[in-house]
Amino acid sequence: MSETRAAATGERRSRYRPAFTEEHLFLFLAIFIGIVGGLAVVAFRLAIEGTSLLLFGPAVHPSTMRLLLVPTAVGLVVGAVVLLFFPRVRGSGVNQTKSALYIYDGFIPFRTALGKFLTASAAIGGGHSLGPEDPSLQIGAAIASVVGRKLRLSREKLRLIAPIGATAGLAAAFNAPISAVLFVIEEVVGRWSAGIFGATVLASVSAVVVARWFLGSEPLFRIPPVEFIRPNELLAYAVLGIVGAFASVVFARGISLLRPRLKALPRWTQFLQPAIAGLLIGIIGAAGAPQVMGAGYEAIDQAMHGQFTWQFLAVLAALKILATVLSFTSGTPGGMFAPTLFIGAMLGGAVGGAEQALFSHLTGSVGTYALVGMGVLFAAFLRAPMTSVFMVLEVSGNYSIILPVLVANTLAYLISRSLDPVPIFDLLSRQDGLELPSMEEQREAAIWRVEDAMRPLDVPVLAESESVESALRALEHSAAGMVLTYGPEGWTTVSIAALEHARRAERGQETVAAIAPATGKIPALYPDQPIGVALKTLAAAPVVPVIHRADSHQVVGMVSLQDVLDMYRRLQNVNGDRH
Amino acid sequence: MENDPQPDATPFQTGTATAPRGYTLAAMLAIAVVLFVALHFLNQAFASRHRRIAHEEYAAGVRALEAGQAADAAERFLTALRFSPGNREYELNLAQALATAGRLRQAESYLHTLLEEEPGDGMANLQLARLALREHDLARATRHFHAAMYGAWPQEGQKRRLETRIELVRALLQEQQLTAARSELIGLTGDLPDEPGRLAEAGALFLAAGDNRNAFAMLRRAMEKQEAPPGDWLRDAGLAIFRMGNYPSAVEYLRRAVERGADGSSAEALAIARAAVALDPYARGVRHSDHVLRAYRAWGIAARRMEQCSVAPDSEPGKQWTELRPRVSRAALARDPELLDAVTEAVFRLEQATESCPSPTPEDSALALLAQRYAGQGR
Numbered sequence: 001m002s003e004t005r006a007a008a009t010g011e012r013r014s015r016y017r018p019a020f021t022e023e024h025l026f027l028f029l030a031i032f033i034g035i036v037g038g039l040a041v042v043a044f045r046l047a048i049e050g051t052s053l054l055l056f057g058p059a060v061h062p063s064t065m066r067l068l069l070v071p072t073a074v075g076l077v078v079g080a081v082v083l084l085f086f087p088r089v090r091g092s093g094v095n096q097t098k099s100a101l102y103i104y105d106g107f108i109p110f111r112t113a114l115g116k117f118l119t120a121s122a123a124i125g126g127g128h129s130l131g132p133e134d135p136s137l138q139i140g141a142a143i144a145s146v147v148g149r150k151l152r153l154s155r156e157k158l159r160l161i162a163p164i165g166a167t168a169g170l171a172a173a174f175n176a177p178i179s180a181v182l183f184v185i186e187e188v189v190g191r192w193s194a195g196i197f198g199a200t201v202l203a204s205v206s207a208v209v210v211a212r213w214f215l216g217s218e219p220l221f222r223i224p225p226v227e228f229i230r231p232n233e234l235l236a237y238a239v240l241g242i243v244g245a246f247a248s249v250v251f252a253r254g255i256s257l258l259r260p261r262l263k264a265l266p267r268w269t270q271f272l273q274p275a276i277a278g279l280l281i282g283i284i285g286a287a288g289a290p291q292v293m294g295a296g297y298e299a300i301d302q303a304m305h306g307q308f309t310w311q312f313l314a315v316l317a318a319l320k321i322l323a324t325v326l327s328f329t330s331g332t333p334g335g336m337f338a339p340t341l342f343i344g345a346m347l348g349g350a351v352g353g354a355e356q357a358l359f360s361h362l363t364g365s366v367g368t369y370a371l372v373g374m375g376v377l378f379a380a381f382l383r384a385p386m387t388s389v390f391m392v393l394e395v396s397g398n399y400s401i402i403l404p405v406l407v408a409n410t411l412a413y414l415i416s417r418s419l420d421p422v423p424i425f426d427l428l429s430r431q432d433g434l435e436l437p438s439m440e441e442q443r444e445a446a447i448w449r450v451e452d453a454m455r456p457l458d459v460p461v462l463a464e465s466e467s468v469e470s471a472l473r474a475l476e477h478s479a480a481g482m483v484l485t486y487g488p489e490g491w492t493t494v495s496i497a498a499l500e501h502a503r504r505a506e507r508g509q510e511t512v513a514a515i516a517p518a519t520g521k522i523p524a525l526y527p528d529q530p531i532g533v534a535l536k537t538l539a540a541a542p543v544v545p546v547i548h549r550a551d552s553h554q555v556v557g558m559v560s561l562q563d564v565l566d567m568y569r570r571l572q573n574v575n576g577d578r579h
Numbered sequence: 580m581e582n583d584p585q586p587d588a589t590p591f592q593t594g595t596a597t598a599p600r601g602y603t604l605a606a607m608l609a610i611a612v613v614l615f616v617a618l619h620f621l622n623q624a625f626a627s628r629h630r631r632i633a634h635e636e637y638a639a640g641v642r643a644l645e646a647g648q649a650a651d652a653a654e655r656f657l658t659a660l661r662f663s664p665g666n667r668e669y670e671l672n673l674a675q676a677l678a679t680a681g682r683l684r685q686a687e688s689y690l691h692t693l694l695e696e697e698p699g700d701g702m703a704n705l706q707l708a709r710l711a712l713r714e715h716d717l718a719r720a721t722r723h724f725h726a727a728m729y730g731a732w733p734q735e736g737q738k739r740r741l742e743t744r745i746e747l748v749r750a751l752l753q754e755q756q757l758t759a760a761r762s763e764l765i766g767l768t769g770d771l772p773d774e775p776g777r778l779a780e781a782g783a784l785f786l787a788a789g790d791n792r793n794a795f796a797m798l799r800r801a802m803e804k805q806e807a808p809p810g811d812w813l814r815d816a817g818l819a820i821f822r823m824g825n826y827p828s829a830v831e832y833l834r835r836a837v838e839r840g841a842d843g844s845s846a847e848a849l850a851i852a853r854a855a856v857a858l859d860p861y862a863r864g865v866r867h868s869d870h871v872l873r874a875y876r877a878w879g880i881a882a883r884r885m886e887q888c889s890v891a892p893d894s895e896p897g898k899q900w901t902e903l904r905p906r907v908s909r910a911a912l913a914r915d916p917e918l919l920d921a922v923t924e925a926v927f928r929l930e931q932a933t934e935s936c937p938s939p940t941p942e943d944s945a946l947a948l949l950a951q952r953y954a955g956q957g958r
Contacts, residue, residue: 036607036611036614039614039618042618046618046621049625050625058662060654060658060661147607150603151600151603151604152599215622218665222665224695298661305688306688307689309684
C-alpha cells in the first residue's frame with residue numbers, strides 16, 4: 001500500500017515538475033547572448049570613439065602630423081600585440097566564426113574576443129581603413145561560445161550558438177536586425193530551419209534593443225528621402241550595377257594578390273606591416289582625403305547629402321579601395337563591411353553624378369544613387385545578394401527604392417561572380433589553408449531529385465482487389481518478377497513466386513491483398529523529392545513507385561538503389577561533379 | 580533540430596547537471612548586470628563630454644564668424660555637429676559659414692538636408708534664398724523667400740517674416756524688378772507695425788520701387804509719429820512728392836532735409852525743385868506776365884542747353900527751334916499766346932531730347948521733369 005502510495009506521489013511530482021529542456025535553455029540563451037553581445041558591441045563602439053578622440057582630437061580635419069603619425073604608431077602597436085599575444089584576431093572575423101562552426105565545434109576562445117576588441121578598436125579608432133561590424137560579429141560569436149561552453153551545452157548546440165552570437169554582434173553594430181539575421185544565415189550557417197531562425201532573430205532583436213538603449217536609434221548615417229524612381233531611370237541604376245561589379249573585382253583582386261605576398265614575407269616584417277599600411281593611409285589622408293580613414297560613416301553621410309562633387313566621390317571610392325586593401329592585407333584586425341558600404345556609396349554617388357552631368361533628364365538624387373551603390377558593393381563584393389537588398393531597405397526605410405536595388409544588385413552580383421567565381425571570404429579561408437564550405441557554392445549546387453534517378457515503369461500495376469489469376473495474366477506479358485499493387489492503405493509488391501504458390505494452392509481467385517506478404521506496405525515517392533529522401537525510403541524496399549502528386553494511383557516511374565547509383569555515375573561521366 | 584548523439588546532452592532538469600548550470604547562469608546574469616551598469620555610466624560620461632565639446636566648438640565658431648573668419652567658423656561648426664549630430668542650430672550656422680566662405684554648394688547641401696527634415700523651416704529657406712541671389716537666380720530666390728515668409732520661425736516669427744519680405748523687396752529692386760517689388764510692398768503694408776522706423780523704411784522702399792504716392796503716405800505717417808524726423812526721411816518724402824509734381828511742397832521737405840544734414844542728393848533735388856517752382860509755366864496761380872517771364876527764361880536756358888549738347892538743326896527739336904528763334908522776344912510772347920505755347924512746347928521738347936546729355940543744370944533737369952509731367956497731361 002505504502003509503495004503504491006509512494007509511486008503515485010512520485011508520479012504526481014514528476015508530472016508537475018517543469019520540463020525545461022535544452023531546447024528551452026537554448027532559446028533563453030539566444031536572448032541572453034543578444035543582450036550581452038549588444039553590451040559588448042556598445043563597449044566596442046565607445047572604445048573606437050574614445051581612441052579616435054584621444055589620438056586625433058575633436059577636430060574634423062586633424063593636423064597633418066596627427067594624420068601621419070597616429071595610424072603609423074597604432075599600426076606598430078597593433079602589429080606587435082597581434083603577433084605576440086593574439087595571433088588569431090587577424091582578419092575580419094567572418095571566416096573565424098565559420099571555422100568555429102564547421103571545424104572547431106563552436107569553440108572560440110574568449111581570448112580571441114578580448115584581443116579582437118582591443119586591437120580592432122585601436123586600429124579603427126587610430127584611422128586604419130577598416131570597419132567595426134565584422135569584429136563585432138566575431139566578438140558576439142566568441143561570447144556565445146564561452147557562454148555555451150560554461151553551460152556545457154551539447155556539441156550540436158555549441159556548434160550553433162556561435163552563429164547566434166555572431167548575429168547579435170552584427171545586429172548591434174549595424175543597427176539592422178533583419179540584415180544581420182539574413183547575413184549570418186546566408187553566409188555563415190548556410191541553411192534555414194525553425195530553430196536556427198528563431199534563435200538568431202531573438203538574439204538579433206535583443207542586441208539591437210540594447211544598442212539603441214545606449215546609443216540611440218539614430219542610424220549610422222542619415223538617409224535622404226528617396227524620390228520616386230521613374231522606370232526609364234532604371235537603366236542608369238543598371239549602369240551603376242555594372243560599374244560596381246568591376247569595382248568589387250578590383251577590390252577583391254587587390255586583397256587576394258597582396259595578402260598572400262605579405263604573409264609570405266619574413267615574420268619580423270609582419271610587425272611593421274600594419275605600421276607601413278598606417279603611414280600610407282595617413283599620407284592619403286594628409287593629401288586631401290582624410291575621409292578614407294577609419295570606418296568612414298561621416299563621409300557616407302556627407303556623400304548621401306551631396307557634400308562632394310561626383311569627381312571627388314570617384315576619387316574617394318578609389319582611395320578607399322586602396323586604403324582598405326593596405327589595412328586588411330597588412331594583418332590589421334578589422335572588418336570589411338563598413339569599407340564596402342563606403343566604396344559603394346562613393347561609387348554610387350559618382351556614377352549618379354556623372355550620369356546626371358551627361359543626361360540632364362535624370363532626376364534621381366545623388367543620395368539615392370549612393371544608397372543603391374552601397375547595396376551594389378555589398379552584393380558584388382561580399383556576395384550576399386539577399387542580404388544586400390534587405391540591408392538597403394532596412395537602412396533607408398523606403399520601399400520606393402526596391403526596383404533600382406534589385407536591378408543594380410542582381411547585375412552586380414552576376415557580373416562579379418562571372419569575373420571572380422570564388423567569393424572573397426572563401427578566397428581568404430583557402431589562403432589560410434582552411435577548406436570551409438562555400439555558402440555560395442552550396443546555393444548554386446544542383447539538387448538531385450527522384451525524377452533524375454527514376455526509370456520508366458516496367459512492372460504491372462494492379463489494384464490489390466484484383467485476383468491472383470489476373471495478376472499472373474498481367475505478368476505473362478512482362479519480364480518483371482513482381483507486381484505493384486495499390487490499396488486504401490498504400491502500395492505493396494508481390495512477387496511472381498508468391499502468386500504462383502497461391503495458384504498451386506488453389507487460391508487463384510483470391511485477391512492479391514489476401515496473399516500479399518506480411519512485411520507491410522511500402523512508401524511511395526514523388527518526382528520532385530530530393531534524392532536523399534529516396535535513399536531513406538529505399539532502405540525499406542528494394543524498389544519504390546514514384547507517383548503523381550495530383551493522382552496517387554498514377555505511377556510515373558519507379559526507382560531502386562541501383563537506379564540512384566546509376567544516376568550518379570552518369571552525372572560524373574558528364575561533368576565530373578561530385579555530390 | 581537533429582538528434583544529439585552525445586549521451587551527456589541531458590535535459591535541464593537532470594539532478595547532477597542542474598546545480599552547476601544554474602549557478603553558472605546566475606553568475607553570468609550577474610556579470611551582465613554589472614557590465615550594463617558600468618557601460619551606462621561610461622556612456623553617460625561619453626555623452627557629457629561630447630556635449631561639452633560640441634558646445635565649446637559651437638561657441639568658438641560663432642566668435643570666428645563674427646570676426647569674419649568664415650572658413651575657421653565652418654570647421655568649428657563641423658566639429659560641433661560631429662559631436663551633436665542633427666543639431667539644427669549648428670547646421671544653420673554651418674551653412675551660413677560655408678556660404679560666407681564661398682563654399683556655396685556645400686552650404687546649399689546642408690540647407691537642403693535641413694529642408695528635407697523640415698520643409699517649412701523659415702531660416703533654411705531664407706539662407707537658400709540668399710544663396711540663390713548670389714548665383715543670380717532670382718526666380719529660385721523668390722521661391723525660397725516666399726517659403727521663408729510663410730515658413731516656421733521658432734522665435735519672433737512676425738518680425739522675421741517682415742524682415743524677410745523687406746529683404747526680398749531689396750533684392751527685387753536691385754534686379755530692377757520694380758513691378759514685383761511694388762507687389763511685395765503692398766503685401767508688406769498689411770504686416771507693418773506702426774513704428775516710425777518701419778514706416779519710413781517702407782516709404783523708402785516704395786520710393787525706390789517708383790510708387791511715389793504710397794511712399795509719401797508712409798513717410799508722412801512716420802514723420803507724424805517722430806518729433807524730429809531724420810533728414811533722410813524728409814529727403815525721401817520730398818523726392819516722392821517732387822515726383823508726384825507737387826514742387827512747392829517738395830521744396831519745403833527738401834529744404835528741411837538739407838538743414839537736417841541729409842546727403843548730397845537732397846541739395847541737388849532741392850535745387851531742381853526750386854527751379855521747377857520758378858519755371859513751371861502752368862503752375863496754379865501763375866499770372867500771364869509771370870508765364871511770359873518764365874517762358875522767356877526757359878527759352879534762354881534751353882538755348883544754352885542746345886549749344887552745350889550740339890543739337891542737330893535738322894532734328895525735330897532743332898527744326899522747331901530754328902523756326903521759332905527769329906520770332907521770340909519778351910514782347911512777342913506777351914502779345915501772342917500761341918507763340919507762348921509753342922515756345923513752351925519747344926523748350927520742353929528740347930530738354931527732353933537732351934536729357935541724356937551730361938551735366939544738366941538744375942534748371943535743365945527741372946524743365947525736363949516739367950516736360951514729362953505735362954506731356955502726360957497733353958499740354
